[in-house]
Amino acid sequence: MFIDFFYELRDEGVPVGTQEWLLLLGALEKGLHGSSLQRFYNLARCVLIKSETYFDAFDRAFLKVFQGVEGSLKIEDELLEWLKDPKNFRPLTDDERALLEKLSSDELMRKFLETLAEQTERHDGGGRWIGTGGRSPFGHGGEHPTGIRVGGPAKNRSAMKVAEERRFEDYRTDGTLDVRQTRVALRRLRQLTRTGAKSELDLDETIDETCKNAGEIELVWRAERRNDIRLLLLMDVGGTMDPYFDPVSKLLTALHAERGLRQFEAYYFHNCVYEELGRNARLLRREAVPTGDLLRKLDPSWKVMIVGDAAMHPAELLEPNGNIDPRRQSGTRGIDWLHRIRDHFERVVWLNPEPREDWNRYQTVRLVERIFPMFHLSVDGISDAVTALIGARVTH
Amino acid sequence: MAKKTEAAPKSDAFFQFSGTKGYIASSSLVDAVNCAIALERPLLIKGEPGTGKTLLAQHVAEGLGLQIEKWHIKSTTKAQDGLYVYDTVQRLNDARFGEGDVANIRSYIRMGPVGRAFQAEERRVLLIDEVDKADLEFPNDLLRELDEMRFTVSETSDEIVAKHRPVIIITSNNEKELPDAFLRRCVFHFIEFPDKALMTQIVGVHHPHLKTQLLDQVLIKFYWLREQSELRKKPSTSELIDWIAVLQRAGMSADDIEMHIPFLGALLKNEKDTEALEKYHDRGGRYPSEWKELGPKYNN
Numbered sequence: 228m229f230i231d232f233f234y235e236l237r238d239e240g241v242p243v244g245t246q247e248w249l250l251l252l253g254a255l256e257k258g259l260h261g262s263s264l265q266r267f268y269n270l271a272r273c274v275l276i277k278s279e280t281y282f283d284a285f286d287r288a289f290l291k292v293f294q295g296v297e298g299s300l301k302i303e304d305e306l307l308e309w310l311k312d313p314k315n316f317r318p319l320t321d322d323e324r325a326l327l328e329k330l331s332s333d334e335l336m337r338k339f340l341e342t343l344a345e346q347t348e349r350h351d352g353g354g355r356w357i358g359t360g361g362r363s364p365f366g367h368g369g370e371h372p373t374g375i376r377v378g379g380p381a382k383n384r385s386a387m388k389v390a391e392e393r394r395f396e397d398y399r400t401d402g403t404l405d406v407r408q409t410r411v412a413l414r415r416l417r418q419l420t421r422t423g424a425k426s427e428l429d430l431d432e433t434i435d436e437t438c439k440n441a442g443e444i445e446l447v448w449r450a451e452r453r454n455d456i457r458l459l460l461l462m463d464v465g466g467t468m469d470p471y472f473d474p475v476s477k478l479l480t481a482l483h484a485e486r487g488l489r490q491f492e493a494y495y496f497h498n499c500v501y502e503e504l505g506r507n508a509r510l511l512r513r514e515a516v517p518t519g520d521l522l523r524k525l526d527p528s529w530k531v532m533i534v535g536d537a538a539m540h541p542a543e544l545l546e547p548n549g550n551i552d553p554r555r556q557s558g559t560r561g562i563d564w565l566h567r568i569r570d571h572f573e574r575v576v577w578l579n580p581e582p583r584e585d586w587n588r589y590q591t592v593r594l595v596e597r598i599f600p601m602f603h604l605s606v607d608g609i610s611d612a613v614t615a616l617i618g619a620r621v622t623h
Numbered sequence: 624m625a626k627k628t629e630a631a632p633k634s635d636a637f638f639q640f641s642g643t644k645g646y647i648a649s650s651s652l653v654d655a656v657n658c659a660i661a662l663e664r665p666l667l668i669k670g671e672p673g674t675g676k677t678l679l680a681q682h683v684a685e686g687l688g689l690q691i692e693k694w695h696i697k698s699t700t701k702a703q704d705g706l707y708v709y710d711t712v713q714r715l716n717d718a719r720f721g722e723g724d725v726a727n728i729r730s731y732i733r734m735g736p737v738g739r740a741f742q743a744e745e746r747r748v749l750l751i752d753e754v755d756k757a758d759l760e761f762p763n764d765l766l767r768e769l770d771e772m773r774f775t776v777s778e779t780s781d782e783i784v785a786k787h788r789p790v791i792i793i794t795s796n797n798e799k800e801l802p803d804a805f806l807r808r809c810v811f812h813f814i815e816f817p818d819k820a821l822m823t824q825i826v827g828v829h830h831p832h833l834k835t836q837l838l839d840q841v842l843i844k845f846y847w848l849r850e851q852s853e854l855r856k857k858p859s860t861s862e863l864i865d866w867i868a869v870l871q872r873a874g875m876s877a878d879d880i881e882m883h884i885p886f887l888g889a890l891l892k893n894e895k896d897t898e899a900l901e902k903y904h905d906r907g908g909r910y911p912s913e914w915k916e917l918g919p920k921y922n923n
Contacts, residue, residue, distance in 0.1 A: 250664070273658055273810050274658065411799065433715075
């Protein structure tokens with residue numbers, strides 16, 4: 228049962244490795260759980276989970292594994308005492324530890340735990356309890372937390388309650404956007420270089436130069452390391468984008484607050500990029516910027532983020548004069564403009580506020596997805612998009 | 624076998640932290656602290672700004688009767704700075720002007736907070752505050768030192784070995800992701816935003832003579848504000864404490880704040896948030912004055 232918990236966590240997508248698991252076993256050996264399920268819950272969480280974004284997944288796994296047995300088992304007092312005894316947990320031998328440290332795959336881990344289970348069974352003579360826990364290969368450890376549960380029924384409920392409340396659901400990062408979390412995701416958008424005014428004392432060079440100068444102090448200055456990222460944001464506004472005003476404005480807030488960027492420019496369009504881009508969301512004609520000028524002005528090292536749902540009538544993307552604003556029609560197709568953007572800049576990503584499941588519903592989304600790597604407009608999606616913008620180049 | 628039913632085995636090395644008079648800690652936080660101490664792992668504390676992460680280290684030190692070494696991280700801090708600093712400029716200057724003991728390199732080596740904690744004759748608490756402020760690689764640069772509890776001063780080849788493993792507390796404001804290798808070695812705790820009951824206790828520590836009705840009104844307004852999703856920056860505990868201080872100075876009573884939120888500036892630090900709330904009030908929006916107007920979260 229105990230090892231089930233481990234795999235349940237992994238199934239929930241929590242990155243738990245052998246190292247954390249061993250640490251938890253070590254903590255149980257020391258008796259830190261103090262025969263209470265509440266404290267076991269606290270202990271397991273602080274040792275196994277390293278980010279509050281996984282607390283919700285942890286709660287769900289905890290519920291799944293430890294809730295089923297609640298109240299369905301009756302254990303004699305003697306057994307209860309045995310379960311309470313933390314010393315029963317056999318410490319690992321040095322050999323086993325060494326072996327375990329070499330392991331990386333789950334399969335080997337399972338084997339080791341099986342051995343451990345066998346030995347415990349021999350040692351304690353098996354019995355009903357072992358039988359119950361036998362579902363898991365890790366007999367002993369498996370019973371242990373369950374034993375705690377039986378040992379402290381009152382507290383047990385409270386730990387379940389904590390898990391049941393799922394208070395940490397808000398901290399998940401695969402759902403909606405939060406300005407702060409978005410800023411964290413964007414913080415990785417950086418490439419440090421030494422350019423600009425020389426304002427930092429270069430000690431090593433100073434010493435070298437001073438030595439060469441026969442001890443007369445010679446100060447050498449160099450430019451500070453700073454972010455060299457320049458970001459161009461192109462944003463779809465109006466129409467089908469209206470329902471996504473909230474996440475999009477939060478992304479904008481986060482980007483505007485991101486002072487680390489060397490340069491940041493934002494332009495707007497409706498449905499698809501054509502000849503002109505708007506300087507603001509009202510898309511006024513007299514304030515428009517020709518897309519071609521922008522491509523000439525910005526060099527290819529600018530990172531480009533396009534935000535839009537890419538959902539439109541196929542003609543808007545694929546036909547000449549596709550712009551739904553009749554005053555702005557022109558011979559170049561929308562898809563050609565998208566290709567020009569892709570060909571001009573080294574890195575472009577597309578952020579789509581629609582849930583990923585819906586992308587397939589529109590032909591145009593599928594087409595755009597073939598031109599640009601597309602990510603969901605969530606914290607996780609932005610984080611992946613940032614990786615695509617600055618990380619190793621991936622072909623798509 | 625049955626005789627050992629006591630909770631935790633006590634030994635000299637096993638300190639127990641249970642909060643202090645000036646610091647209210649939740650049970651899960653206390654468990655996390657004790658777990659980190661027993662397992663000899665650094666404790667990583669995350670949480671919203673203003674939930675008392677830095678204060679925790681101070682109070683752990685106080686609770687355990689240990690001295691504390693504080694290392695406040697800035698964006699320019701390097702891992703090396705925590706171990707020791709070799710004051711080249713001073714030495715250069717001394718050499719130039721013939722002052723000081725220039726021949727002895729050791730007199731220009733100054734220990735940083737980590738170095739001091741390692742060299743101390745008795746166990747210390749080591750606080751590494753706001754680790755996320757530094758460069759992304761910063762935590763990785765400290766891995767070996769914190770794992771093995773030793774480092775070498777490369778200028779003199781002296782090896783500094785920790786006489787006593789310090790209790791390491793690391794705080795993060797969550798501004799940057801921390802590297803996985805670093806996280807794996809830590810015990811992690813996330814300070815949740817305090818609920819009504821815990822907040823009442825916390826306020827009690829800072830403002831012991833606050834009237835119950837006033838406190839109730841204050842907390843209703845405070846939690847209501849936090850529920851407003853348009854706010855760019857939610858008010859935190861420290862802002863609540865400040866706000867109450869202002870209210871008390873101004874001699875406000877529960878009636879005064881039943882329908883109003885005076886001194887909004889103490890709670891909201893973003894201009895746009897203040898504007899949004901004023902607009903809401905001008906349009907005739909009202910503030911709640913009873914708990915049942917807040918969500919089910921506050922009424923069980």
